[in-house]
Amino acid sequence: MKKRVLFVCLGNICRSPSAEAVFNNIIKAKGVDGQYMVDSAGTSGWHVGEPADARMQSHARKRGVKLTSISRKFQPEIDFDEFDYIIGMDDSNISNLKSMARNGNAISKIYKMTDFCKKYSYDEVPDPYYGGDSGFELVLDLLEDACEGFLEAVEKEG
Numbered sequence: 416m417k418k419r420v421l422f423v424c425l426g427n428i429c430r431s432p433s434a435e436a437v438f439n440n441i442i443k444a445k446g447v448d449g450q451y452m453v454d455s456a457g458t459s460g461w462h463v464g465e466p467a468d469a470r471m472q473s474h475a476r477k478r479g480v481k482l483t484s485i486s487r488k489f490q491p492e493i494d495f496d497e498f499d500y501i502i503g504m505d506d507s508n509i510s511n512l513k514s515m516a517r518n519g520n521a522i523s524k525i526y527k528m529t530d531f532c533k534k535y536s537y538d539e540v541p542d543p544y545y546g547g548d549s550g551f552e553l554v555l556d557l558l559e560d561a562c563e564g565f566l567e568a569v570e571k572e573g
């Protein structure tokens with residue numbers, strides 16, 4: 416059975432599409448991509464149908480991370496069943512996800528991205544949308560660290 420991973424942020428145009436692409440790069444490099452199904456979604460739906468933010472794309476591209484996903488809204492009725500790991504980027508994403516969960520099984524699938532960081536001690540992946548270049552770089556730094564840590568944690572589970 417494939418492990419099904421859904422990254423979630425507010426708009427699904429900056430952080431979660433980047434998390435999806437960073438994680439896809441890591442599992443490809445390690446040769447385990449066939450064991451995973453990876454997607455991303457936003458809690459808001461404000462940017463549904465749009466590609467990732469151009470600033471986020473350009474920062475990611477400089478690190479060899481190609482953002483291809485198109486924004487979609489998180490669908491509680493479907494996504495809590497379809498995915499094993501639902502990973503929010505900040506505390507607001509986590510509380511929104513928890514408020515949409517209908518049972519303990521759904522709640523138990525919700526994780527916070529920064530809990531998997533190994534090098535960085537941030538407790539959220541900060542929203543870069545209204546900030547400058549350094550915010551986009553920080554998003555990528557945190558995601559590279561956390562995606563490595565997440566893969567390690569999942570592989571340890573077996």
Ligand code: 4NP
Binds near residue numbers: 428457
């Ligand atoms: P994301 O960033 O949640 O990382 O995709 C944002 C994108 C758009 C907005 C906020 C955050 N917005 O306010 O439209």
